[in-house]
Amino acid sequence: MIKRYASSTDVARLAGVSQSAVSRTYRPGASVSEETRRKVLAAADELGYRPSRIPQIMLTHRSHLVALVIGGMYNPFYSSVLEAFVARLQAEGWQPLLVHVDNDCAFDDVVPTLASYRVDAVVSALAILSDDSVRQLEQLRIPVIAFNASSFGDRVVSVSSDNVLAARLVADHLVARGARRLGLIAGLVESSAGRERQAGFTARAGELGVPVAIQAGGFRYEGGRAATRRLFEGPMAPDGIFAANDLMALGAIDALRVDLGLRVPDDVLVAGFDDIPSASWAAYDLTTVLQDAPRMVDEALRVLHSAAELTTARPGRIVVPPVLIIRGSTDRPVAPVQVA
Template sequence: MANDKVTSMEVARRAGVSQSAVSRVFTPGGSASKATVEKVRAAAEELGYRPNVLARSLITGRTRMIGLVVAYLENQFYPVVLELLSRALQDKGYHILVFMAENSTEKVAQVMEELLDYQVDGIITASVAMTNDLTARCTAVGIPVVMFNRGQDDARLSEVTSDNIAGGRRATEFLIAGGHRRIAHVMGWQGASTGRDRATGFRLAMEAAGLEPVAMIDGMYSRETAAQVARDLCAGSDRPDAIFVGNDHMAFAVMDALRFDLGLSVPDDVSIVGYDDVPLAAWPAYDLTTIRQPVNRMVEATVHALLDQIENPDTAPSKVRIDGPLIVRASARKPE
């Protein structure tokens, strides 16, 4: 049975190395030869030694913990992001503390207070807005914040998004090229930069083609809201012949409402294009044409931006936008 009182000095004696060598072996990023690592780990295993992470954080001033604040996990995009971020940060010797926060100032403020109490080394917010006060507090205590999949006009905050304007435009141009002229947009929540930017891309493509949108309605990134919008738009004979939906989560609801509530065919009656390319989009039940968020590159850029600011506090925050491709499947009529 492991003895939790075994000290690093005992491990050093057993391994025949210095105490500082033991410390380097168990410090992420620490420098030690392969032979030293093998001897120290073998001695630690024999003695049942586990390094005291909390004690080490008091010495180094680093907890090697990253706070991740996410609004909801119902959208399949965010569990994927959570897994990728966790793996990428673990590879760098960090771990994630996940906190859920509704997209309200009060809830976010409460969660951020808790993260500050945990003395995390940095914070990633996934589709969660930051207030001026919260940003100022994080800046004052030297905790960098990177916004993932959300932009904000604040020079103190780093952000990593896909190029949402370009993506919205590309999705709409595909529908226009397919011969559609009565096109509607079920927008992402207009309180978020992602929803506004994708709507801007839609509007720009429609204007360039000399077309007027049938409708632009906020779906609130909600399945229920998006489904009701689809029913309202398509119940009559003057329905749109295509709908660009602000994310896949809502697009699935729109497709279900059209097919099962209204008895319409997708894409024969109405073409649908989404945004994100979550795993469910490739399932035969939906086979959704959609803009792919380059999530691996977004995660890589997020981790790089955050760790760069942690390790080099003078590093200026950055704004990163990464273009994503259109993934053509069967939910929208293809250009001839």
């Protein structure tokens, strides 16, 4: 194997000093004479030397690596969360190790890899942590922070929007704008966020005495479009639709306009969840729930800092308040809400 990087010993030899002197040159506050520092830096520059973190990991038992588990990048909300996360982690001296999980490669399969790189923590932006993998990570004493997934509330720390409250607000809003027959496009049953949005919406609709028809859309555009067509094949054609994420809501709008020849918002109101960039595009102008991604990332980092000291994070749940963004897709005169 060819040696790629120069070591502090190489630099020391070239500079005619000891390895300690090299190390001290890069350690702020260490005692090095100007003369020695100059010689070391000259030699380091010649060899392209940068101190390695690898031996330090062995000595301190801290890698400053954080595993970021992804697997649903089709949703732009998660790409923006990812980008925000990476930027913040980096700014605070962590390094994100990216791990992909999907049907071919389950979370359980990558746990040994994570452990072998001695990551300090795992952040999952997906709801597909299996019970088994959580137990494995627990045994390895790796703190786990789950994003928008509260299923394992007693084992891991979760950071999420207040999905139930947000969905209730959407129900209120749709009914206030005159909807009397609601349609709900659900996500995936595996997703606790999706389940919470469904629960909040149906609960509030029930309180308001408004019926809700439900179809699953799998969190994707095509799923939302197909689910909308199915809603209109049923006995109760809805006049207000809430999709558990924006992608499905955009599919719903296209189904209504293109497939069913209906107008939005004139014939049917539509609301989504996430506030992805395309939600505000002129063709859609979608009413949606803003998830405060920067705030969520902040909270996750706060947990990370405390978890870094201990061997495990104190399990719990952090909920970030949502904001209802009202746009053209529900733009109709306000009707009085009739509480049943």
